[in-house]
Amino acid sequence: MKSVRLHSLSGGFDAVHVEDVPVPEPGPGEVRVKMRMSPINPSDHNYIRGAYLKALERLIWNHGKDEIAFDPERTRLHPTPPYALGGEGVGVVDAAGPGMLARRLMGKRVALISGPPRGTWQEYAVVEAKRAIPVPDTWTDAEASMALINPLSAVLMLRDVLGVRRGTFLLQDAAGSALAKSVIAMSQRLGFETINVVRDGRHTAALRALGARHVIETDSMDLRDEVVRITRGRGVDYAMDCIGGPLAAELVSCLGLGGHLVLYGTLGAPSFDLHSRDLMMPVARVSGFFLGNHVARKSPLAMLRALRELRAVASRSLSDVEVREIYTLDEVHRALEASVAPGARGKVLLRLDA
Numbered sequence: 001m002k003s004v005r006l007h008s009l010s011g012g013f014d015a016v017h018v019e020d021v022p023v024p025e026p027g028p029g030e031v032r033v034k035m036r037m038s039p040i041n042p043s044d045h046n047y048i049r050g051a052y053l054k055a056l057e058r059l060i061w062n063h064g065k066d067e068i069a070f071d072p073e074r075t076r077l078h079p080t081p082p083y084a085l086g087g088e089g090v091g092v093v094d095a096a097g098p099g100m101l102a103r104r105l106m107g108k109r110v111a112l113i114s115g116p117p118r119g120t121w122q123e124y125a126v127v128e129a130k131r132a133i134p135v136p137d138t139w140t141d142a143e144a145s146m147a148l149i150n151p152l153s154a155v156l157m158l159r160d161v162l163g164v165r166r167g168t169f170l171l172q173d174a175a176g177s178a179l180a181k182s183v184i185a186m187s188q189r190l191g192f193e194t195i196n197v198v199r200d201g202r203h204t205a206a207l208r209a210l211g212a213r214h215v216i217e218t219d220s221m222d223l224r225d226e227v228v229r230i231t232r233g234r235g236v237d238y239a240m241d242c243i244g245g246p247l248a249a250e251l252v253s254c255l256g257l258g259g260h261l262v263l264y265g266t267l268g269a270p271s272f273d274l275h276s277r278d279l280m281m282p283v284a285r286v287s288g289f290f291l292g293n294h295v296a297r298k299s300p301l302a303m304l305r306a307l308r309e310l311r312a313v314a315s316r317s318l319s320d321v322e323v324r325e326i327y328t329l330d331e332v333h334r335a336l337e338a339s340v341a342p343g344a345r346g347k348v349l350l351r352l353d354a
């Protein structure tokens with residue numbers, strides 16, 4: 001079968017190869033999925049550039065270690081190339097290893113979350129059965145392929161990390177992103193108001209159509225002035241940052257009394273200047289979020305509840321995620337270039353059964 005694999009952490013797309021490899025067999029508790037479609041997410045670029053590896057090397061539990069782990073127990077090691085790429089996708093379960101859950105998924109169309117070394121950008125992917133979730137017939141393949149990483153992260157950040165309350169304000173940057181659209185969908189369920197930061201007007205009409213009342217275009221508006229106007233001078237209760245750099249610092253400075261910022265991405269810069277008193281004086285908080293480690297710390301029951309909510313949120317938000325282009329697996333290099341093209345809108349997807 002064809003598989004998209006990374007050969008080195010050189011950072012360039014020339015380290016990405018389409019290779020012919022044996023079709024994998026599912027082990028106990030695992031399913032094999034005949035893949036149909038996968039998105040290219042920012043996290044896939046992090047695996048290609050080795051950004052996760054560099055981040056993990058800084059962590060105390062990896063200090064002085066040769067092998068770099070995602071967790072202190074060292075149960076999940078960062079893979080060493082060559083490895084298969086692709087973090088999520090959709091397909092049909094065509095084989096199941098021993099185990100009730102795996103067998104019950106046979107023949108079902110599922111959204112799956114995986115990631116290197118066993119990626120989803122291949123004709124067949126093997127995953128633990130609990131990482132494959134049957135999807136409603138009403139979702140297209142494109143929608144189902146994007147159903148897990150972003151909507152689930154939005155649900156978990158809003159519910160578990162921020163604990164967002166009704167009648168509050170939440171400020172988010174990169175508001176044109178797929179994840180931000182799930183946050184807007186959640187705002188309607190939970191009764192809070194989003195303030196959406198974008199760098200220009202390209203996303204504004206689409207965000208308003210989703211029900212977002214407040215959109216701040218930073219190329220023509222002053223972020224702090226707008227937050228003061230919208231919140232009547234009180235500042236926001238919550239903020240979500242995936243850009244870093246000066247924008248993250250500006251988000252901190254918009255927090256009201258008891259405010260809470262969650263950091264979940266570094267699309268613009270890996271760090272920012274934090275003025276300690278911007279947190280101290282409003283007794284505000286900053287939290288971090290990383291989906292893999294967050295899920296690993298959740299009980300199976302709590303995870304089931306989150307997945308139930310995910311279905312509702314995804315049903316509402318996935319059809320709003322714009323699909324820019326769909327490429328075949330053999331066209332992965334063009335797809336990767338397209339996914340980082342400046343100024344372009346929407347997700348780039350890979351068709352894996354063409």
Ligand SMILES: NC(=O)c1ccc[n+]([C@@H]2O[C@H](COP(=O)([O-])OP(=O)(O)OC[C@H]3O[C@@H](n4cnc5c(N)ncnc54)[C@H](OP(=O)(O)O)[C@@H]3O)[C@@H](O)[C@H]2O)c1
Pocket residue numbers: 041042043149150153174175176177178179180199200242243263264265266267268269289290291292342343344345346347
């Ligand atoms: N921590 C976790 O576990 C976790 C889980 C899921 C997602 N994430 C993160 O969530 C973020 C969004 O993911 P996604 O898949 O929803 O993204 P996406 O749909 O690909 O959209 C990315 C958005 O980011 C904006 N952007 C990129 N670079 C920017 C910059 N330097 N300054 C301002 N805006 C910039 C783009 O704006 P334009 O449209 O203006 O170009 C685009 O709207 C990513 O950082 C991803 O890594 C983290």
